[in-house]
Amino acid sequence: MSLIQTEALVLKQFDLGEADKIITFYTKKEGKIRAVAKKARNSNNNRVSAVVLPYCYNLIKVYKSKSLDRLNSVDNIHRFEDLRNNLNKMAYAAYFSEMVEKAGMEYHPNQNLFNLILKTFYKMSKSPIEKLENISVVFKLLFLKYIGVQPRINYCYECGEKQKTLHRQYFNVREGGLICSECLKKRNENYRLLKQNELDLIKRVYRSEINSLDDLDVNIDLIRNLDKLIDQFILYHLDLNLKSNDFLQIIKDFDKN
Numbered sequence: 548m549s550l551i552q553t554e555a556l557v558l559k560q561f562d563l564g565e566a567d568k569i570i571t572f573y574t575k576k577e578g579k580i581r582a583v584a585k586k587a588r589n590s591n592n593n594r595v596s597a598v599v600l601p602y603c604y605n606l607i608k609v610y611k612s613k614s615l616d617r618l619n620s621v622d623n624i625h626r627f628e629d630l631r632n633n634l635n636k637m638a639y640a641a642y643f644s645e646m647v648e649k650a651g652m653e654y655h656p657n658q659n660l661f662n663l664i665l666k667t668f669y670k671m672s673k674s675p676i677e678k679l680e681n682i683s684v685v686f687k688l689l690f691l692k693y694i695g696v697q698p699r700i701n702y703c704y705e706c707g708e709k710q711k712t713l714h715r716q717y718f719n720v721r722e723g724g725l726i727c728s729e730c731l732k733k734r735n736e737n738y739r740l741l742k743q744n745e746l747d748l749i750k751r752v753y754r755s756e757i758n759s760l761d762d763l764d765v766n767i768d769l770i771r772n773l774d775k776l777i778d779q780f781i782l783y784h785l786d787l788n789l790k791s792n793d794f795l796q797i798i799k800d801f802d803k804n
């Protein structure tokens with residue numbers, strides 16, 4: 548049995564038997580980890596149960612074993628209480644967590660992905676709910692980059708021509724990128740015209756990362772249209788089938804009405 552110490556975010560938890568919980572963490576050093584927290588449901592053990600709630604940021608020690616790993620100790624760094632207390636923030640936090648949980652592999656570290664979700668939680672907790680849709684677009688684009696399926700927006704995927712020489716940009720979800728107008732004539736597929744302001748926004752996110760939209764007054768329709776395209780991309784390339792998406796859609800529809 549080996550002991551691992553690492554920073555970790557709680558992605559989800561569920562009860563195991565009468566007294567225990569199984570916690571899924573995304574950790575800085577080891578990627579995804581699932582570990583049993585013994586007696587975490589016991590009322591005498593409130594200290595542990597309060598910091599293994601979803602989205603808590605902790606320093607954990609885990610005993611790695613051949614069967615189920617076991618949580619040895621947990622020291623809280625930040626609780627992100629506002630992500631559980633606000634319904635809108637909770638819906639997004641659950642959605643991002645499930646994306647990371649589904650795409651992240653056990654004992655396969657991805658520090659960029661860890662930093663992304665941690666920074667996103669901090670950003671969400673500091674931001675008004677009106678900014679959540681912007682944060683979501685930034686999160687999803689960077690998520691795609693860090694798991695290695697970034698949309699190709701600088702060259703035509705067919706002939707390699709640089710995007711700046713293209714007159715109009717057409718995006719193909721299946722091929723994962725832009726096609727130039729010359730190559731487009733030879734192909735008969737579904738393309739989505741990518742407007743210049745949409746392309747600029749994607750480039751801005753990849754250039755400036757998590758804070759890219761902070762000082763920008765972005766049109767909400769632009770964000771929503773781009774968000775739909777990114778969702779199609781995620782669905783086609785990752786097929787994550789996220790349960791949390793249903794709740795998120797309800798929250799979004801409610802806010803629009």
Ligand SMILES: [Zn+2]
Pocket residue numbers: 703704705706707708726727728729730731
């Ligand atoms: Zn081309």
